[in-house]
Amino acid sequence: MKVTLEHVTKRFGDQAVVRDVSLDIGDGELFFLLGPSGCGKTTLLRCIAGFYIPEQGRILIGDTDATRLPPHQRDTGMVFQSYALWPHMTVRENVAFGLELRGVPKDELRRRVDEALAMVRMTERADYRPTQLSGGQQQRVALARALVIRPKCLLLDEPLSNLDAKLRLEMRTEIRRICKEAGLTAIYVTHDQKEALSVADRLAIFDQGVIQQCGTPREVYERPVNRFVANFIGETNLIAGTVVEADAHRALVRADHGVLVSQVLPAGETLRAGQSVTVSVRPEVIHLGEPPAAEVNVLRGELLESIYLGEMAQHQVAVGSLTVKVFDLHPKLLTRDGHRKPVTVWCRPENVVVLTR
Numbered sequence: 001m002k003v004t005l006e007h008v009t010k011r012f013g014d015q016a017v018v019r020d021v022s023l024d025i026g027d028g029e030l031f032f033l034l035g036p037s038g039c040g041k042t043t044l045l046r047c048i049a050g051f052y053i054p055e056q057g058r059i060l061i062g063d064t065d066a067t068r069l070p071p072h073q074r075d076t077g078m079v080f081q082s083y084a085l086w087p088h089m090t091v092r093e094n095v096a097f098g099l100e101l102r103g104v105p106k107d108e109l110r111r112r113v114d115e116a117l118a119m120v121r122m123t124e125r126a127d128y129r130p131t132q133l134s135g136g137q138q139q140r141v142a143l144a145r146a147l148v149i150r151p152k153c154l155l156l157d158e159p160l161s162n163l164d165a166k167l168r169l170e171m172r173t174e175i176r177r178i179c180k181e182a183g184l185t186a187i188y189v190t191h192d193q194k195e196a197l198s199v200a201d202r203l204a205i206f207d208q209g210v211i212q213q214c215g216t217p218r219e220v221y222e223r224p225v226n227r228f229v230a231n232f233i234g235e236t237n238l239i240a241g242t243v244v245e246a247d248a249h250r251a252l253v254r255a256d257h258g259v260l261v262s263q264v265l266p267a268g269e270t271l272r273a274g275q276s277v278t279v280s281v282r283p284e285v286i287h288l289g290e291p292p293a294a295e296v297n298v299l300r301g302e303l304l305e306s307i308y309l310g311e312m313a314q315h316q317v318a319v320g321s322l323t324v325k326v327f328d329l330h331p332k333l334l335t336r337d338g339h340r341k342p343v344t345v346w347c348r349p350e351n352v353v354v355l356t357r
Helices: 041-049 090-102 108-117 135-148 165-182 193-199 217-222 227-232
Strands: 003-012 015-025 030-034 056-061 075-079 155-157 185-190 202-207 210-216 237-246 251-255 258-262 277-283 295-306 312-320 322-329 343-345 353-355
Touching: 003 041, 015 041, 015 210, 030 041, 030 165, 030 193, 041 056, 041 155, 041 185, 056 227, 075 135, 090 108, 090 135, 090 217, 108 135, 108 165, 135 165, 155 202, 165 185, 165 193, 165 353, 185 193, 202 217, 202 227, 210 217, 210 227, 217 295, 227 237, 227 353, 237 258, 237 322, 251 277, 258 277, 258 295, 312 343
Parallel strands: 030 185, 030 202, 075 155, 155 185
Antiparallel strands: 003 015, 003 056, 202 210, 237 251, 237 277, 251 258, 277 353, 295 312, 295 343, 312 322
């Protein structure tokens, strides 16, 4: 079931927490709302769920205008950060609760609960109580309870934030599997970038109640539209500079250390000589060592410090007045405790992103 938001604004007093948000979320899409704490993403999710009514705009679930419908009439299932399981009920009773409220006949209720428990792989613990379950198992029960009512849209509010790192990794895969097997449209709120990049079909980056960018994880990571997105998603080197020359395909940007050549330019904008811009270069696309002869973005500097992480190292490289972050897979060159080493770093023009905002 598709979900459409048209110019949605939600205020609390004089403060607009969500400002003029429009989105089209496709049928069967796993869509993420991603942003820092307090940016408005949970408020928007609660507007979709019906817990808040927006002051402006419309919310359509399928072809139904749900803007002012109460939550129980929207056919949405909600998974909360705290799981919100009844401690005195068994797993089976928790999952069945929503069907009982809807007056579903006993035979159908039993069958649907069994299907939901099987989907989240909790059949063997159907008679356990929540206090007898791990955090990951409680999360599965909360998912089953939302799925059993067969919602048109599944809403998830930071569902993995209370789990440890290993369980979060496991449950990312499980949530995607469950949503795809059930053919659900799902809207998922998180501030965890890795969670969003690894699970989402598409995502929207929020800041101060406004969508900064919407696209696939790869589009948003590799082609950020402004400094906030570039800096929020993953890590990056943001380098201030001035355009020397530019055409439709590439730009030369002068920074303190020299000139960088970029082939990733702002969409729909024409750069001009003398314009102030920022260049974004991800640490993992910067190479240590001497480059091939044809490479143009070659910088000489000093290796200041290395953090060894096993499969990779994180380096700090001084290039003139800049300190550049470099991620090095299969690291060989390392330094610590102020022992500087001369190094050469380089990157390709297709990995240098010019930002004007």
